[in-house]
Amino acid sequence: DGGITQSPKYLFRKEGQNVTLSCEQNLNHDAMYWYRQDPGQGLRLIYYSQIVNDFQKGDIAEGYSVSREKKESFPLTVTSAQKNPTAFYLCASTGEGENYGYTFGSGTRLTVV
Amino acid sequence: ILNVEQSPQSLHVQEGDSTNFTCSFPSSNFYALHWYRWETAKSPEALFVMTLNGDEKKKGRISATLNTKEGYSYLYIKGSQPEDSATYLCAFDPNDYKLSFGAGTTVTVRA
Numbered sequence: 001d002g003g004i005t006q007s008p009k010y011l012f013r014k015e016g017q018n019v020t021l022s023c024e025q026n027l028n029h030d031a032m033y034w035y036r037q038d039p040g041q042g043l044r045l046i047y048y049s050q051i052v053n054d055f056q057k058g059d060i061a062e063g064y065s066v067s068r069e070k071k072e073s074f075p076l077t078v079t080s081a082q083k084n085p086t087a088f089y090l091c092a093s094t095g096e097g098e099n100y101g102y103t104f105g106s107g108t109r110l111t112v113v
Numbered sequence: 114i115l116n117v118e119q120s121p122q123s124l125h126v127q128e129g130d131s132t133n134f135t136c137s138f139p140s141s142n143f144y145a146l147h148w149y150r151w152e153t154a155k156s157p158e159a160l161f162v163m164t165l166n167g168d169e170k171k172k173g174r175i176s177a178t179l180n181t182k183e184g185y186s187y188l189y190i191k192g193s194q195p196e197d198s199a200t201y202l203c204a205f206d207p208n209d210y211k212l213s214f215g216a217g218t219t220v221t222v223r224a
Contacts, residue, residue: 031210042214050210104156
């Protein structure tokens with residue numbers, strides 16, 4: 001079955017460390033996204049990519065980095081520059097035309113210890 | 114960041130009762146309005162993508178209406194069941210590859 005796989009489900013990071021969250025899709029979607037959720041707030045866009053080897057900053061990109069070397073993969077690195085990284089992170093993708101509409105992964109909960 | 118608001122933040126419904134809640138969004142640069150259902154420990158699931166003013170969509174006991182001129186959408190659940198318990202998200206789509214999400218309405222259906 002087609003879908004989006006995020007790993008790991010839970011991640012603990014020490015202060016000052018970089019960590020990378022994985023997002024893989026087998027839906028043949030061109031566009032992929034990373035969102036962050038904090039309690040009581042809507043999902044906020046971190047980065048998005050419309051095509052391989054290209055990506056754009058979203059509304060809260062500071063302290064994060066991404067790459068898009070393959071269509072299927074869009075990993076997110078949370079760097080030590082991110083001041084408040086503890087949050088729930090969701091990856092999504094969308095196709096176009098009849099395939100338009102977001103498909104989400106099941107998320108990664110990152111906790112800084 | 115575009116302002117998308119959902120109300121109420123949460124509601125409790127008795128099994129069998131019907132309920133509805135609201136999503137308000139900017140009335141300019143509208144392309145589409147998305148609704149998602151997000152159950153605990155699962156991925157958000159697409160319910161509707163609505164594009165036309167006056168649109169009404171239905172999926173089982175769940176339906177949604179859209180008013181793009183005044184910038185709101187209602188989601189209705191008829192005859193609520195325990196499996197309807199979830200957070201319902203709406204998202205404003207101005208056709209620039211970036212959705213703006215509301216904070217969600219969390220529905221709890223009591224048996």
